[in-house]
Amino acid sequence: MRIKSIEFSGYKSFPGDNEGSGSQTLKLAPLVLIFGKNNSGKSSTARLPRFLLGGMECSDGKVLPLEVRGLRYGAKFLDVVHGGAFYQKPFFRVQAENEDGFIDFSVKLYSEGVFSAEDAPLVWSYMMTAPKEVNIFSPETKVGFSGLLPPGNEWGDIRRAAGLVLDEMVHIGPIRKSINPSYSNLSFERIDFEGANVPQMLRADYRLADAVGRWYAEHMEGWRLSLQRDSESFSVRLTRGGINSNLAYGGEGLQQVLPVVAHQLWRQAGIPRYFLDVVEQPELHLHAAAQAPLADLFINTANLGSGCTIVETNSEPLLLRVQRRVAEGLIGPEKVSIYYIQANESGSELIPIELSADGEVAWWPAGVFEEDFSEVAAIRRAQRDKKSRSDSAIRNSSGSIERK
Template sequence: MLASLYFTNFKSWAKADLVCSRITGIFGTNSSGKSSLIQFLLLMKQTKDATDRAVSLELNGDLVQLGTIKDAIHQHDETLSIDFSLAFKLEHSLSLSDPSNKKSAVIAEGNVLSISSTLDVQNKAPTATKLSYSLDHLTFELAPKVQGGTQFELKAKSTSEAKTDFSFLRTPGRVWQLPGPVKSYGFPDQARTYFQNAGFLADLEAEYEVELDHLFYLGPLRDPPKRDYLWARSRPSDVGQKGERAIEAILAATEAGETRNLKYKSRQRPFQEMIAHWLREMGLIESFRVAEIAEGSNRWQARVKTSVGASEVLLTDVGFGISQVLPVITLLQYVPEGSTVILEQPEIHLHPLAQSGLADLIIQAATHRNVQIILESHSEHLLLRLQRRLAEEAIKPHDVKLYFCDAPKGTSILMPLEVDLYGNIRNWPDKFMGDAFNEVAAAELKRIERRRQDSR
């Protein structure tokens, strides 16, 4: 699970500092930098997936298209550095051992892993110039010997004097110079060659990659429904950025006989029944199923009933909002437990009642399926349902982090919202979700004025 995100000088952000929880909601005005927060995380995943180890940031790929580093860096100022830090709360404790110690002593152990990196612009491209990982009381840092230099040194730093210190031991022979970081998160292969006890560095990198592999994304623009779907019996990793693989995911889970339940020790339901349950809870349909057109055809149709007694129709023949929220429901039920799901505008094309029901789906996935959700939203109804459930103690305040983004002078700022035990937001920002009370009051005053004029 992502515990925190920090970065500097990316797009409209001079600095962003985000502490995350099971549910992290990002709200704000248009063009306030909300999407850039998500883009930075996707940039990290895209860089991890890139095949070119010499590229420190993969700016253009399947997840994000950012142009050149001049386009991506704050105020297009290539003299600035991009610093970032990610912290993860691991599902299991990570243990590092010193192979040079005869007893293979554990030098660090914990379930919070942090990575920090600095990237400068060199030859019009981002280049990693500093890298460190922290676990328990130790930080392992690769940095230039002199400021701006090309020769690097590897050091271990302890934050606790009470624990045994650790230092890297050079392999006997010629003293070779270390190059800089690989991509933005990897130690060079030479580090493990030049030092006798640096093999565990690969464990740190591998754990970071695993965390990014468990990060899934669904964008705001989703594919329209089709009258039928071809399924080649494959199992997708997710539903696709536009939800284009949602039906494939449903079929794969159905074929595997997967079941889900709504809460601990409740009845296990077939996967498709769980999808239908949430569509019904949102007031969108009465029933839902995906069925093969003809046995052996491998062509499938999504069919729904909108109400009790209604005829079954194709997904294409009902309201557009159903097909737009279907990937959201499917993704939250489909991904492995312990995953992090990023949702942009999950409420798009939904009426207010369904937006409120969407909040309950998110709460269920976060508290019961142990899925972390990071969402960017404009929905007042989703937020109000979250606040209500906090008041009802369906979710704890420490499991919800809410933020408001704004860019009053072109530079984005992030305001953590203070949510109390009863779901109240103590520091409600001005023009956060519009001003419904004043709108109603102004309308009623105008009605009174018009009645007086009409009575004369």
């Protein structure tokens, strides 16, 4: 299953009018960048596909489970409702492609009252146009739902497809676990939310460990990362020149970025298959000069065309590097979706930022990276003015010579 777009309203910080208008739309490209100020709804947006996939996989009466593969979205249904109001009716629409064709359904949920806040949500209305037409008004018909798909066993293939996407998903949270001074020789299973077991991942794959080590040497001021065996355990080391130190005692940025780097290089070396990954705040604790190379990692993964990586970030160097690579023709603008979340008194709004083929953004919110964007614009104006004056001087000089 390949999710193409998600439409939503009345979810978390995003308001809704219960009539389905004023909804937000998140279109998934191979690389999705989500920007916004603190507490604007960046994480809620980045985590939404996982939330809805959990509902699509669900086969019991929870309709929309509040815990999906260990990640909790709230203690009760009203925790995911805008303003926590029982009278709000969150709306979700999912458009996806499956092996058997297109999937397009929308659902509006509700709670029966403030005293039902602890109960699972109910379906207010439901409409599916593909793979077949389904139109249900639940309060009137009292239809019971198992997850976000209509009742009945015929939807098993879609449930399994949603589950497979969740099985494949790698979700790296905003704060990764610090590196330990040493690790036991345990087997590696998968990258977890905190990236805590990435050292075991590198130990199990020497080619990946070498690729990560080379990436560090190139982009982390010459510090090469490697593993060192210590009797019945091993440690993660940093070497440069004659210095050999334990990463556990190195800079926090060098530790925090390890799961992100390992994850991207692992994707690029893997078997091409659809994935939907989420990386939150990849730039955490990194100096600005070290943030731009992360963009190249994400771009290389996006160019594989196998899946989608959603990146929740506030890194200006990362954005500028993406713009530069688009301008250089190293990634097409159609492979990148950029969103800014604008928060105001009534709630948040998900605003798409159009990216042109020459790497320019059509719009950017005032006060966000404004100074640097203004400086770049001023530099370009000065360059054009300088060239114009130079061309004018050449024409005038040529005219004077001809008159003589």
